[in-house]
Every structure is written in C-alpha cells, then in structure tokens.
Amino acid sequence: MRDMDYTAPGEPAPGNGDHTDGELRLRFGGADAAADAAGHARLLRTLWPSVPVPRVRAVVADEVRCDPVEGRNGAVLCDGDTAAAVLAACGRTLAAVHRVDAEVALGGPARVGGVLVHGDFGPHRIWFASDSLTVTGVVGWGFAHLGRPLEDLAWCEWRVRTRHPDCLDALPHLYHGYGGAMPPWAARRAAMVAKCRWMWEKASRRRDGTAATWRRREAITAAWRS
Structure with missing residues (x-):
C-alpha cells in the first residue's frame, strides 16, 4: 500500500486524502490503485472498532470513502501538561493495534511473533476529541506491515525526540501505556x-x-x- 496522509475537516489535506461532502476520501494512484484501495479498506475494516480508525463507508474504484476524522491532532497536544497523557494514549493505542489479527488485516500469512505494525506511528497520527483526551482517530496507515512491536514504540519515541524535545521526560508514559517497562x-x-x-x-x-x-x-x- 502507498503512504497516505490524513487531516481533520477544515484543514488542508496533504497527499491523497481529503474531506469532501462530509466524508474522508483516500485516493490511490498507479497501475495497482484499485487493489491498493481494496487492501486499505480491508485493513481499516479489520481494525475497526478495536482501534478507532476512520470507518469505511464504501470503496469506489481507486478511492476509499470513510467517516470524517474530527478533533485535535496529537502533535499539537504533545506539549507541556498534556504530553504525558498523549503519550500514554499512544501506548494504549499501539497495544490495541498489535492485538489485531495481522493475517486478516494484511491479507497474508503472519509469521510467529509478528504483529500488525502501523509503520509511521507517533502523536501526529492520533486525533483526540475537541474537549477531552479521548482518541477519536488513528490515521496514516500506508506503511502498515508485519513486524515487531518495538518498531512502532521506538518510532513513536523517535518522533517525540525529534519533534517534541521538551517532552522527553514524558516518554516512560508511552511504554507504561503500552503495558510494560521501557526496553x-x-x-x-x-x-x-x-x-x-x-x-x-x-x-x-x-x-x-x-x-x-x-x-x-x-x-x-x-x-x-x-
């Protein structure tokens, strides 16, 4: 699948995703566009509702149409007093992702010990409710693949270290939210x-x-x- 980006309603939509007529539309290009769209829809449908991803409404040719994603982006909230809560939510969300049946989600055999990996996980991939720190959407699934849990956890940490250097003291909350100690x-x-x-x-x-x-x-x- 190709890398996809997402935005909330009212914000500019980079990449091939945008909000149109009250829904999120994810568009794919290239010779395998229809197959990529179908695979992306299968992934999102497998994740829902265990993980709050955009709920698929329909697949139309090379386009996946979903419920809109609303709220505030985690990259904005990962600051100051809210950083610990945001990173704990990231950890809990990853734990839910890694419990999903990877074989069903990816449409292929899963090796022993492998889990469904988001592939580009960080606070920027989570949306929260406008009035609370309830997760309303997990987006950006274009790099999803079979891998090891630490890949997602460490990459989330990398995003914090490179984009939110003032929040390093909150990093243990990421791993505690996941349900374990920091490796x-x-x-x-x-x-x-x-x-x-x-x-x-x-x-x-x-x-x-x-x-x-x-x-x-x-x-x-x-x-x-x-």
Whole structure:
C-alpha cells in the first residue's frame, strides 16, 4: 500500500486524502490503485472498532470513502501538561493495534511473533476529541506491515525526540501505556536506526528527493547517547 496522509475537516489535506461532502476520501494512484484501495479498506475494516480508525463507508474504484476524522491532532497536544497523557494514549493505542489479527488485516500469512505494525506511528497520527483526551482517530496507515512491536514504540519515541524535545521526560508514559517497562536504550536506539534505514530504502525507491535526508537522520540517530 502507498503512504497516505490524513487531516481533520477544515484543514488542508496533504497527499491523497481529503474531506469532501462530509466524508474522508483516500485516493490511490498507479497501475495497482484499485487493489491498493481494496487492501486499505480491508485493513481499516479489520481494525475497526478495536482501534478507532476512520470507518469505511464504501470503496469506489481507486478511492476509499470513510467517516470524517474530527478533533485535535496529537502533535499539537504533545506539549507541556498534556504530553504525558498523549503519550500514554499512544501506548494504549499501539497495544490495541498489535492485538489485531495481522493475517486478516494484511491479507497474508503472519509469521510467529509478528504483529500488525502501523509503520509511521507517533502523536501526529492520533486525533483526540475537541474537549477531552479521548482518541477519536488513528490515521496514516500506508506503511502498515508485519513486524515487531518495538518498531512502532521506538518510532513513536523517535518522533517525540525529534519533534517534541521538551517532552522527553514524558516518554516512560508511552511504554507504561503500552503495558510494560521501557526496553533498554540500546534496543530502542537500534530499532530507531533500523527504521530510519527502512525509510531511506523507501525514499530511494520513490526517488522523491528525501533519501539523503533519511541517510542523515540515520547517522544522527545512531550517534544518540540517550
């Protein structure tokens, strides 16, 4: 599946997703557009309602039409007094994602020990209610695949370290929300470095000009000391 981005109603929609006529429309392109749309719809339908993803209304050719996503983005709320609650919600949400039947969600066999991995998880992929910290939507599923739980957890930590450096003290809430203790730093950093390399490989195939950026991020992440 291709990487998709999402926005809430009233905000500009990057990528191939937008809100039109009261619904979220996710559009796919290329020779496999119809198959990609069908696969994305299967994924969202498998996740719902265990995970609050956009609920699919219909698949029309190369377009998946869903209920709109409303509320406030977690990247905005991951700051100051609300950072701990946002990251705890991220942890609980990932725990729910990783309990979903990956074989059904991805339409293929799942290896022993593998889980459904979001692939680009962080506060920016969660929407909260406008008047509370209740999760209303988990979006951005274009990189979903079979993997290990630490991939999502460590990548969420990477997003916090790179986008919300003032919230590092709240990071334990991510892992506690997931239901466990923080893994050793060496394991978490290794997972972050591996993910940067994975992003570099994706960018190299897309040839969209971001490959060099991901190479640089990989080197910077590998040099982190905690």
